[in-house]
Amino acid sequence: MFNNYLRGTGKAGNQKGLNWLSWKNMSYAKSKRGLGFRDLYGFNIALHDKHIWSFLHNTNSLVSRLFKARFFSNSTILKAGKGRKSSFIWQCLWTGKEELIGGFIWVLGNGDDIAATKDPWLRMKMNFYVEPNPFYDGRNEVISSLFCPNEKKWNHSLIKDHFLKEDADVILAVHIPQRDITDRMVWTRFNSGVYNTKSGYHHWFNKHFWFGTADQCVRCKKVWHLQVPHKVKVFIWRFCRNVIHVRRRLSARGARVPITCPICLNDIEHMTHLFFNYDFAGHFKHHVGLRECGFGEIKKSGMRRLSPPRLLWTVASKCIQSD
Incomplete structure (x- = not known):
């Protein structure tokens, strides 16, 4: 339908118009020689991620509880598997889950929900993760285990023994809130920290069809x-x-x-x-x-x-x- 409208057809209506530019080139922003059209697959992924974000922050809703009981009863939606005979809706959400993972970061609270070596939580790192190293394989400790007993401050000796030097220095520089608040996720592609479809689509598009700023x-x-x-x-x-x-x-x-x-x-x-x-x-x-x-x-x-x-x-x- 889009092709017929943009590229035109013959007078008889059964002839294809010339394909002057690919849909990918027209999907670039106007400042990058495109027309700003949306890639339908990427936009669909962004809409799926909107539901996943809702599941993560509205855990008491009926839909969230239903999906958790059916597909990820013992974990979170971000760590859930696809399953062998899952529904079409769940397969779509699971596909979009990987795109959402690359755009959010954990904000430290009490440290009970963040895996120190597997979750993105280090703001001073380029990708928010600890350095990939076999030294961290098989480890699942949460951040609260790195605190001093009965105190909300870093256990320096423990961190230096269990992490590489470059990671240990970054961890020790992270501020620990003294209030009793839970860990939370924020969306790094938008100033408010809340996911929206527009920023999610641009995150997907820049990841798959990156266009250099020099061009x-x-x-x-x-x-x-x-x-x-x-x-x-x-x-x-x-x-x-x-x-x-x-x-x-x-x-x-x-x-x-x-x-x-x-x-x-x-x-x-x-x-x-x-x-x-x-x-x-x-x-x-x-x-x-x-x-x-x-x-x-x-x-x-x-x-x-x-x-x-x-x-x-x-x-x-x-x-x-x-x-």
Whole structure:
């Protein structure tokens, strides 16, 4: 359905349109040359994680108690197994569970619920875990066992004997709350610490389709903030992504069309030729009074001073120069 809407079909309705860009490329943010569409699989995972987060924090709800009695009666949902003949709903939740694990951290309270060598709880570590080492294999001690007897302070000698030096130094630097509060989980991808679907989806997308910050297109991001009709923005985006139906692109995608420009009959019809190099383009720009201007002027004046043809030529030329 999405493909038919975006890529179009033939007049008879039974012909496929050209696949100019993959759904993955269009799922990137607008600042990263995409359109910000949601990947349906990833968004579904984010919705499943919303239910898991609810199970972890609303343990007294009827649904939470039902799932715990059926699938993880002797553990938590984060440590539960998939099972051999589990329901389809549980299989979906179990699949999303792995994505949730990589985005939360335990906040120390009384230390009774956090496994010192298996759970993420060290804020000063990059991944919040102790260093992976065979020295920790088979150990399940909770953090409260690392306290001094009847006191809420670290047992220095015990920690230095049972942990590697780099881990011991980080553990001893963790503050122990003196109040009697339980351990709790917070979501590290959102400022409030509470999971939401939007931040969960971005966490999943960045994990599976990471896009380097150095490759962000600053000018593409500015295009979407211009005060112009949306169809003009979309056309400029298509121009910058080289997905306009010029003959050279059509031929490269398998269409049986001549690649020679039908107007000048000399050069190949590509976007640079059509919009900049061709004599007609120069005459047109001179006729409508086009001149170079910056993005600041475009954003400031909007539709009051800049016509769509002038805007198109200015933005497209600057995007080509930046590439």
